[in-house]
Amino acid sequence: MIRLENVTKIYGTETVAVRDASFDIPKSQFVFLVGPSGSGKSTLLRLINRQEQPERGDVWVAGQNINELPASRVPHLRRSMGNVFQDYKLLLNKTVFENVAFALEVIGKPRHVIARQVPIVLDLVGLADKQDRFPNQLSGGEQQRVSIARAFVNRPLIMLADEPTGNLDPTTSEGIMGLLDEINQTGTTVIMATHDHRVVNAMRRRVIQLDRGVIVRDQERGVYE
Amino acid sequence: MFSRIAYAFRETWESFRRNLTLTAAAVLTSAVSLLLVGATFLIQRAFENLLVQWRGDVEMIVFVRSDASAEQVTLIDSVLRASPTIIDVEKLRYLNKTESYEEAKRIFAGDPVTLGLLTPETIPTQFKVVPLSDDPTLVRSLSDQYRTLPGVEAVALAEDEFEVISTLSNFIRVVTLITSLVLLLVAVGLIWNTIRTAMFARRREIEVMKLVGATNWFIRIPFMLEGLLQGLIGGVVSCGGLWVLNSAWTSGVTSFKPGTGISSLVVPDSYLTSVMFILLGIGAFVGAVGSAIAATRFLDV
Numbered sequence: 032m033i034r035l036e037n038v039t040k041i042y043g044t045e046t047v048a049v050r051d052a053s054f055d056i057p058k059s060q061f062v063f064l065v066g067p068s069g070s071g072k073s074t075l076l077r078l079i080n081r082q083e084q085p086e087r088g089d090v091w092v093a094g095q096n097i098n099e100l101p102a103s104r105v106p107h108l109r110r111s112m113g114n115v116f117q118d119y120k121l122l123l124n125k126t127v128f129e130n131v132a133f134a135l136e137v138i139g140k141p142r143h144v145i146a147r148q149v150p151i152v153l154d155l156v157g158l159a160d161k162q163d164r165f166p167n168q169l170s171g172g173e174q175q176r177v178s179i180a181r182a183f184v185n186r187p188l189i190m191l192a193d194e195p196t197g198n199l200d201p202t203t204s205e206g207i208m209g210l211l212d213e214i215n216q217t218g219t220t221v222i223m224a225t226h227d228h229r230v231v232n233a234m235r236r237r238v239i240q241l242d243r244g245v246i247v248r249d250q251e252r253g254v255y256e
Numbered sequence: 257m258f259s260r261i262a263y264a265f266r267e268t269w270e271s272f273r274r275n276l277t278l279t280a281a282a283v284l285t286s287a288v289s290l291l292l293v294g295a296t297f298l299i300q301r302a303f304e305n306l307l308v309q310w311r312g313d314v315e316m317i318v319f320v321r322s323d324a325s326a327e328q329v330t331l332i333d334s335v336l337r338a339s340p341t342i343i344d345v346e347k348l349r350y351l352n353k354t355e356s357y358e359e360a361k362r363i364f365a366g367d368p369v370t371l372g373l374l375t376p377e378t379i380p381t382q383f384k385v386v387p388l389s390d391d392p393t394l395v396r397s398l399s400d401q402y403r404t405l406p407g408v409e410a411v412a413l414a415e416d417e418f419e420v421i422s423t424l425s426n427f428i429r430v431v432t433l434i435t436s437l438v439l440l441l442v443a444v445g446l447i448w449n450t451i452r453t454a455m456f457a458r459r460r461e462i463e464v465m466k467l468v469g470a471t472n473w474f475i476r477i478p479f480m481l482e483g484l485l486q487g488l489i490g491g492v493v494s495c496g497g498l499w500v501l502n503s504a505w506t507s508g509v510t511s512f513k514p515g516t517g518i519s520s521l522v523v524p525d526s527y528l529t530s531v532m533f534i535l536l537g538i539g540a541f542v543g544a545v546g547s548a549i550a551a552t553r554f555l556d557v
Contacts, residue, residue: 080467102472103471103472106469106470106471106472107469108469109466109467109468109469110468114467120460120463120464120467122460122461122464133465133468134468136259136263137263137465137468137470137474137475138468138469138470138474139260139474140259141259142259181468185468185469
């Protein structure tokens, strides 16, 4: 599903964010990217959804070399991916329902599709009864659920999560991880960047560890060391 | 498809409301500059009326009495052609009664009294003379000679009549054109800035849109519509202003003493209408350009 071949990303002229990274993630796998802040986890995610392009090497997604993708095709690439962030990135002037609907609206889905899909996915994340609330009226965990609903409403092949539990307490994190696991069970490939030992150790999934931009460990059913 | 169009208009309207002060500034600037552009058109047209009979380097007009016989006209023609070193014979032109009357209609556009006295029967016909030589004294001595020919009513020299106005009109044209171009650039800048601010205010939304795979055009179009609308509203305002200005000018001029020449500085309504359409077009164009630059430049969030 996702393959990196000797990818190097340099910011500016000096800062090497990722150095010669290679890995292959098959469909439906759940992968943790771990490592301290600044080790290149977020950059790897940004390379996969083409917010960044590498200086060297190739990034393949669903059989396509996305660095050769013309800019006009990038939106279509992104429609096959859901993104979840530490800070949720919700629109504060929109309700829960509208936030999720927005993701379908802006890719031109007709209204009846929106009306059908949004309640289903809100039900999945357990917020069916809060669809008319605004983000500020929700707890952090609930806000993250909204952002997961938004990322998943288009049924993406891939889910990219950048520190989704970074702002949440352990119990709430557990709930979020359960949700991501559930999404993974539907066949969605999940890549999650984190430095949260607890969730990594609890899940026992594939772990790719980074240190100053270099992959130092790639282990099936690994733990955070 | 319908939901996309509805989306674009809803977003445009929302953004419009949110940035009301900036929008007002952009609209007013484009209105003022467009008004100046329109005024340039009208002034130019008015002066053209005044100078219509001197168009094409004509320096001298020999007016022939309306009751002159055909032989007299032929005689005048042959006398004029007898000085090929001073007169450009190629460009010598004779305007018959109908042609002279058509021209008079423009000269006396704002002077119905004088125009009413003229009919295609009583109007003098005329020879338009383009001199070859630049020497004004030579042309003048010729004119004295022509005045004595039978059937000649009068000889008019451009030098005596409209040299000053002609120069003035050129000067005014250049000044107003430059000023309005500068103002139009300012309008583009202001619209650009309004759109940039609107985009900055909504950078989070734009970021989310890009991440969920909205196309650049989808994101851009509401902003471009907004800019286009600002320019267009500016155009509408300037049209209103121009209409008021022109009405005041026309009524002022028609109350002027007839026969002073000022009365030809009136612009027909049909011309005003076409200028208004031009202004609307320029307004929309300016708005679209300003916002397109902003939208393209700041879409990389």
